[in-house]
Every structure is written in C-alpha cells, then in structure tokens.
Amino acid sequence: MTVISEPVPTPMRQAQKERTREAILAAALRLSQEQGFAQISLRQVAREAGIVPTAFYRHFADMEQLGLTLVEHSFATLRKMIRDSQRDPQVFTNIIDASADILVGVVKEHKAHFGFIARERFGGQVSVSKAIRHELDLFVSELAVVLARLPNIENWSSEDVQMVSRLFVRNMVSNAEEVIEMPDNRPDLEEEIKEGARRQMRLIVLGFRDWNSDS
C-alpha cells in the first residue's frame, strides 16, 4: 500500500473502506469454513484480510457484530433467490421444476454463504446461531405469503400455510446442505438432488387438494 500524505477525496476513501470491509467479511467466511466462526479470533481475521488488528474496529465493533453481518448477508442471498424466482416466467408454468433448478444453482454460486448458515446454525456463537434461526423463521413467514396464493391453499388457515411453508423451508435447507457437500466432479449427484427435490415437492403439493385442517 502506498502512503498518501495528501487528503484523499471522500468517494475514493469511501470505496477503499468498502473494499476493506468486504475483505474482512470474506476472510471471516473463509476461516470459519475450516474451524467454525466461534473459534476464529479477531487477530486471525485481520491477518487473513491483510490489515492490522486495530483497523478491524473501523469496520466492526467486535467479532459478534461481524458474525451477525455475515448472517445478514447470507440471508440476503436467500431472499434474492426467492425474489428472482418470482420474476422468472418459468416459475408460473412449472413452479416445482423451476424451484429445484433455482435452488441448486443459487446454492452452488454462493456455497460460502449457505455453508455458513448450515454450520453456524447450531453450537458455535450463541448470538450468531440465534440470529440464523430467527432469520429462518422470518423466511418461513415470507415464503408463506407466496404459498398462500397457490391453488387449493388460498382458503387455508394461516397456521396451516405456515406449517407447509416450514416443511418446504426445512427441505430446502436439507437440499442446500447436500449441494454444499457435493464434490465438484459429480454432475450426476447434482441431477439426483434436483430430481429428489422435485419429487418431494410434488408429493407435498399432491396433498393440498385433500387437506382438511380439522381431520
């Protein structure tokens, strides 16, 4: 890095600050893959990001705040997936096939974020795992709004729509976890995960027509 004695214009300094912040987040994500977020130290993150430890505090108050920001970013990826899938015209002709494709594609592209959610959901740092579970609950409620418009489900009680949304989200999380664990050289496995996801969704949707909340 060159030492600049002249005052730097604000937008440039802002961009540099943003880059360092991103470098810290990426470093923490990489390190937590190896040993879990709760085990990595601020010092390790700073070293991996190429900054001195004191510079860390210009971006995050502490490791906890960094962890919570990673949770936020990981779920932003998940939310973007849902928004994009609603814009995809294929979704309206065949919601199940489209969902399976989009899920596997997005998880492959953002393995680090989805891996973070899978790994840190249990154990590790309490505030981080709590935040993840809270975000998953929110996600269930958001998906419920989408599901409530599906045929045969419009008149269900909101508890029942939540129930089926939870079933879908749990299965989605499990499929995402399988994609994360998938070795890169196994396209057959990828097709198997997609096909399994499609069939499971198809089976669940089949029950919609005959559902009776009180039986």
Place this chain on the structure above:
Amino acid sequence: MTVISEPVPTPMRQAQKERTREAILAAALRLSQEQGFAQISLRQVAREAGIVPTAFYRHFADMEQLGLTLVEHSFATLRKMIRDSQRDPQVFTNIIDASADILVGVVKEHKAHFGFIARERFGGQVSVSKAIRHELDLFVSELAVVLARLPNIENWSSEDVQMVSRLFVRNMVSNAEEVIEMPDNRPDLEEEIKEGARRQMRLIVLGFRDWNSDS
C-alpha cells in the same frame, strides 16, 4: 478412590473399566456442547472425566475414535426409538400421533446425543461429520423398509419410497433440533412442535394415494 494392592477380580476390574469408558464418553459429550467436538482436546476430556491423560488410551486410540463412538451411540438411541415405536400398539392405530409423541419424548430424554448429531453434522471434524451423514443415510434406508408396508405405498418403486423416507427423516431431524433448542419451561412449545409434526406428516401421507411416479 481407595488404592487396592490385592489383585482385583476380573469382573470387578471389567466393570470399573466400563465405568471409566462411560465417564470419558459423557465428558466428551458435555464438553462438545460448549465448543464443538473438533475444538476439545484429549487433555480436557481426561480432566473432565477425572483420569490422567495417558489412561485415555486404555479406552480409545485417539480423539477421532472417541468421536466415532459418540456417533455410534447417538444413532443407537435413534434406532431404539424406531424399534420401540414398532412395538407400541398405539402405532398401528395411529402411526402419525404416536410418531410425534415418541420423537419428542425420546429427544427430550437424550438431548445430549441428539444435540451431538445436530451440532457435529456440519463442520467440525471431517471423519465425525462424514460418519453422521452416513448414519443418516442408513437411517433413511431403514425407515424406508417400515414405510414400504404402509397403505398406498406398497407398490411404489424403491426410489420413491427412499424419497419419501428422506423427506420424513429430514423433517424428523428438524423437529428434533427444535426440541433440543426448546427451553425447559415451555410446555406450550412442546405441544406446538408435536402438533406441527403431526400436521406435516398428515399432509405428506395425503399425497400417497394420488402419487404417480412418472407424472
């Protein structure tokens, strides 16, 4: 402990050895709840179990073998649950209600084992998480044998039975995880988890009748 200079009869020594082994396993389970199995050391386990570190090797070759034994014990609990549930006469009259009750009851009773599976399934020590995922796959196959006898499913292809078994096991794991996280003073939450599990199983089973593998 009293120091015995006379040679101890073999059965007594055997019983003592078994107790120490159990103490090591319990110590590792307790410690891994706080920081994850990959982070605990042999020395910590020995201290927690009240033995000197060298005595550890009389029971386990290394920490990896200890971890794999914990996986084995945790799944033995899960298998016992399935066997017991098949013996329970209530299961034949109402398999769904019975399964929800048995699941919540067994998980509450063996929180440490189920927590170990949930926590160590991702990240942590590679051999341990691989063993857990392998055991879960086996469990899916075992449950498939039970499911294959259910009405409307007898004639399904074995791939389809595996698919639905996987759906049940994933949901079972998610429900178990909710029970583990449940605070002790929330009997209302326990009822909510059971009711959610019942409804999800009911919805999945509804689709059995109309399932067509090729559609």
